Amino acid sequence: MKWSILEVSKKKIIKFEEALDLTEELKQRSEEILDAKPVNVQGQIAYDDGIYYLDYTLEVDLTLPSSRSLKPVEYLMSIAVNEAFTTDEFLKKNEDLLDSDMIFTLEADWISLSESVADNILLEIPLQILAEDEKAGATSLPSGKNWSVLSEADYQKQKEEEADKENKSPFAGLADFFSEEKN
Incomplete structure (x- = not known):
């Protein structure tokens, strides 16, 4: 028109x-x-x-x-x-x-x-x-060999778990040792 x-x-x-x-x-x-x-x-x-x-x-x-x-x-x-x-x-x-x-x-x-x-x-x-x-999240996210797509919530959860593992390590206390020595 x-x-x-x-x-x-x-x-x-x-x-x-x-x-x-x-x-x-x-x-x-x-x-x-x-x-x-x-x-x-x-x-x-x-x-x-x-x-x-x-x-x-x-x-x-x-x-x-x-x-x-x-x-x-x-x-x-x-x-x-x-x-x-x-x-x-x-x-x-x-x-x-x-x-x-x-x-x-x-x-x-x-x-x-x-x-x-x-x-x-x-x-x-x-x-x-x-x-x-x-x-609704009813379908699974795409994935392949050695890779997968994560939702934001799953990504945050994975990051928190990795941080917890680092804090529970027997060597976690040594991480602050070198930073204090420089001061």
Whole structure:
């Protein structure tokens, strides 16, 4: 879905509610996305004093690989988006806005909802996704010959046990002997 900046500037405000099928575009732009259901988007685009405001909320159900096992995991994403656009000519006249990172300069005479939605979905994909059984700890962590992945709790427990073994050693008392002798 696209709006001409001329159309938006004439109407001042346009409300919308759309279901966008961006599955192929999202899969092409990110290998992490295995599948995506249609994106439900509702909001408005408005024009005020040379600036175009695109405000919407989106909901999408993505299928992403688990960070641990790579098995498919359903992930519901809900995002509120507020973006501001302006033309290059308007920025030249209003140089005080040049340093603003919050305003996008339009590269064409239209604003694309699909492009904005896809960009924001890709920006919000979490770094770690776990399946429900992995969150609950029901599945064992990966391991191999002479190595294994530990949870943080297991790692802390292992460190404490190593410290206890060092303190119980018959030579543990000698550790302080040399440090006292230097003083």
